[in-house]
Structures are given as structure tokens and as C-alpha cells.
Amino acid sequence: MTLEGKVAVVTGSGRGLGLAYAQELARQGASVVINDVDADTAADAVASIEAAGGRAVAVVAPVGPTSTAEELVRTAVDTFGGLDILVTNAGVLRDTVLWKMSDDDFDTVVNVHLRGTFTCARAAASWMREHEVAGRIICIGSPTGQRGNFGQTNYAAAKAGIVGMVRTWALELKRAGITVNAVIPVAATAMTATVPYFAAAVEADEKGEAMPAFFRHDLGFGTSDDVAGLIAYLASDDASGVTGQAIGIGGDRLQVWSHPEPVFTTYHEGGWSYESLREEFPEVAAERQQSVGESFPPLPEELRR
Ligand SMILES: NC(=O)c1ccc[n+]([C@@H]2O[C@H](COP(=O)([O-])OP(=O)(O)OC[C@H]3O[C@@H](n4cnc5c(N)ncnc54)[C@H](O)[C@@H]3O)[C@@H](O)[C@H]2O)c1
Numbered sequence: 001m002t003l004e005g006k007v008a009v010v011t012g013s014g015r016g017l018g019l020a021y022a023q024e025l026a027r028q029g030a031s032v033v034i035n036d037v038d039a040d041t042a043a044d045a046v047a048s049i050e051a052a053g054g055r056a057v058a059v060v061a062p063v064g065p066t067s068t069a070e071e072l073v074r075t076a077v078d079t080f081g082g083l084d085i086l087v088t089n090a091g092v093l094r095d096t097v098l099w100k101m102s103d104d105d106f107d108t109v110v111n112v113h114l115r116g117t118f119t120c121a122r123a124a125a126s127w128m129r130e131h132e133v134a135g136r137i138i139c140i141g142s143p144t145g146q147r148g149n150f151g152q153t154n155y156a157a158a159k160a161g162i163v164g165m166v167r168t169w170a171l172e173l174k175r176a177g178i179t180v181n182a183v184i185p186v187a188a189t190a191m192t193a194t195v196p197y198f199a200a201a202v203e204a205d206e207k208g209e210a211m212p213a214f215f216r217h218d219l220g221f222g223t224s225d226d227v228a229g230l231i232a233y234l235a236s237d238d239a240s241g242v243t244g245q246a247i248g249i250g251g252d253r254l255q256v257w258s259h260p261e262p263v264f265t266t267y268h269e270g271g272w273s274y275e276s277l278r279e280e281f282p283e284v285a286a287e288r289q290q291s292v293g294e295s296f297p298p299l300p301e302e303l304r305r
Contacts, residue, residue, distance in 0.1 A: 002236045004029035007080040009072045011063045011120060012090025014041030016189035017140070019048075020224035021087050021231045026054030028232045031080040033072055034058045035090065055080065063090040063116035069123035077127070084133060085235040086124040088117040088162075089140045093191060095151045106154045113158035118165065121180075125173055134177030136235045139166050141182040141246060146257055148292045163246050167259065170244030179243035181234050184257060185227040186220055186250030197296065199305035214300055215251060222251030230254070264288050 003025060013022040014036030022032045026049045034049075034056055036042040042058040049056035057079045061068040076083040092112050094105035117139050128135040144152045145159025162182060169180040186192075188202050188211075201215040205223060215221040230249045233239055248255035266284060268276050 002028050002238065003085075003232065006030040006084040006235070007033070007076050007082050008085035008087065008235065009033040009035065009076050009083065009120070009124065010087040010089060011035045011072070011116065013087075014038050014045050016191065017185055017187055017224045017227055018087070018089040019045050020228040021089060022056065023049060023052070023054075024225070024228035024232045025085065025087075025235060026056060027052065028236070030085060030235070031055040032057075033076045033079070035063065035068075035072055036060060037062050037090075062112070063088075063120060064111040066119045066123070068116075069119035072120060073123045073127050082131070082133065083124060083127055083135065085136045085138070086120060087138045087140070087231060087235075088120050090116055091140070091191075093152075094154060097151050098153050101153055106157075109154035110158050110161075113155070114161045114165075117162050121165070121169060125169065125176075125178060128178055129173075129176050132176075134240070135179075136239070137169065137173075137178060137180040138231055138234050139163075139180070139182050141166075141184045143184060143186065143248070143294050146184060146246070147294050149294065166246070167244050174243065177240070179234070179240065181242060181244070182246040183227070183230060183234070184246055184248040184255075186248075187222060187224045187227050189224060192221075196305065197299065200299075200303040203305070211251065212303055214303060217252050218297060220248065220250035220253030220255070226251055263290070 008025045008030045010018050010022040012018040013034045022034055022045060026032050034042050034045045039060045042060050046056040046058045059072055059075050061071055073083055090112055092109060094109050121137050139162050141163050142159040144156050145163055148156050166180050166182040173180055188205050192198055193202050201211045201221055204211045211222055227249050246257040248257055
């Protein structure tokens, strides 16, 4: 087994994608610290891993505060003797358009996703550096962070911020041999089950049937298990040369996302005044304005619900 002897922390791993990551890491031989705010799902997650012959322990605490991050690292070290892998996956949604979004909607989502990723990665990286462990930090982003999405100001801010931190940490932790990557998943979970566009796929999954190829192939939308293999791969010694990347996965599809690059560069001797921009910008922008949001193809007739 590729991860034999390794120790992993997976935040938000009581259910959904996090549970699939924890189970796959355990299946590959890692001991896993399960984390969730929901004690019952955390206990069930531990039981499922132990029933399959793996090793797991639960920390029931909200990701966000430094105290939780420190407890997660301490539990990994005290229970399993170290820490090799961190997966920051815990998440919540509070969707609404900008003009209806409350301070609490914004702060809640940013606290769990962005601050939770920061505090957990800082605690894990500090321990790994101090103990000279060439560890793995895998942070979960979203297509929304990459491209924006209607009604998700808070979530877009947090997920785009996570990918920005990943690029920074890949630089800062390179000398220590610690890799840091973002995974951009898409899967049928409680978070996506209510999206009408995905209804036919969720319906097939719930019946235990294979999802239609349109979802798995064209949209890269599948099950949580479809995402878990990439987490285990990035956590392994095989992926020691992969760092600073944002890798998309879902269904049958794997994608390497580009980092933002200028698509066009031009110069104006002496700098750009309002007048020179008014004159030249329409031409510069004419065919170069970038698209925003994800664009989905129309659903085939038979998959409409
Ligand atoms: N499902 C998708 O298609 C999709 C797409 C892009 C990104 N993601 C991301 O993947 C991650 C997992 O999503 P999911 O679809 O499995 O969602 P989910 O809601 O099924 O699972 C999230 C888990 O996190 C836990 N959680 C919530 N707040 C927490 C906190 N403060 N501390 C610890 N645990 C907490 C929840 O109790 C739950 O068990 C999230 O970061 C999400 O943004 C999911």
C-alpha cells in the first residue's frame, strides 16, 4: 500500500467528499484523523474505516479557529505518531446575491473555508517543518473560485483565496520538500444534490446506477469516490514533483487549471492617462474581455427533470 505508515488529517470528513477522501487514504494504508462539527457523522466515518481494517480517530470541532487546527495536529501526533498529509475540505454554503448577503453570511463562509484552510495549513506546515517531514498539503477549491458564480460572493472569495494561498505556500514550503496543491472537485453530495441541472445524475446515483455519460464525461460530474483517487495520489511519494497546481477532477474528467496570465500586454510611452485609455482601450478590449462564470451545455432532452 502506497500510504502505509503515513498519517493524514482530513477536515469536514464526516460525510460527502471528505469522507470519501478519508476512506481512500485509509484504504491506501494511512491512519486518518476524521474531523467534523457533526459528532454522529464523525463517529460513523471512524467506524466505516475501522470496519474496513483501517485506523481512524475523530476530532469533533469547528474548523476556523487556531485552537481546532492545533488540536487536529496534536491528535495526529499523539494518536498515530506524526503528520504527513493535510486535506482542508470542511465547508459550508450561504448562497445569495451580493445585495442580499449579510455580514454573517460572508463571515461564516470565509471563516470555515478560507480561515480554516489558513489555520490548519499553518499548524500542519509548522509541525512538518520542525520535524523535517516532506509532507503533503491538499486544499479544496471550487469551480466557483476559479471563474465566479451567481449568488456565491462569499464562497467565490474564499475559494479563490485558497488557490492564491496554495501558490504562495508552494513557494514558501518548497525547500522543506512539502508539496501544496489545490483540488477543484465536482461531485454529487449534499452540497450539489439540490441543483436541478444535476437531478438526473443524482437520481441515478441514489438508485445505485451509473451516472449518464453526459454528466460523467461532458460535465466532469460523478461521485465522491471519483475524486478520492486524486487526493491519495497527491498525498503519495509518487507525486513529490507536483506542487503549486490547481487540478480539477470529477466523473471521468481530470483537468489542470491554468494560473492567471496576462492575455495581452501593450505599452504607452509615459504611462496611461484617462485620455489615452479612452482612445486605445476599446480596441485593446474589443476581443480580449474574459468570460466569467461556468458555461454548461444544454441538458439533452432525456436528462431534463
Ligand atoms: N460537491 C461538489 O461538487 C463540490 C464542488 C466544489 C467544491 N466542493 C468543496 O468540497 C468540500 C466538501 O464538500 P461536500 O460537497 O462534500 O459538502 P458536504 O456539505 O457534504 O460536506 C461538508 C462537511 O463539512 C462539515 N463541516 C462544515 N463546517 C465545518 C467546520 N467548521 N469544521 C469542520 N467540519 C465542518 C459538514 O458537517 C460536512 O460533513 C467543500 O470545501 C466544498 O466547498 C464541493
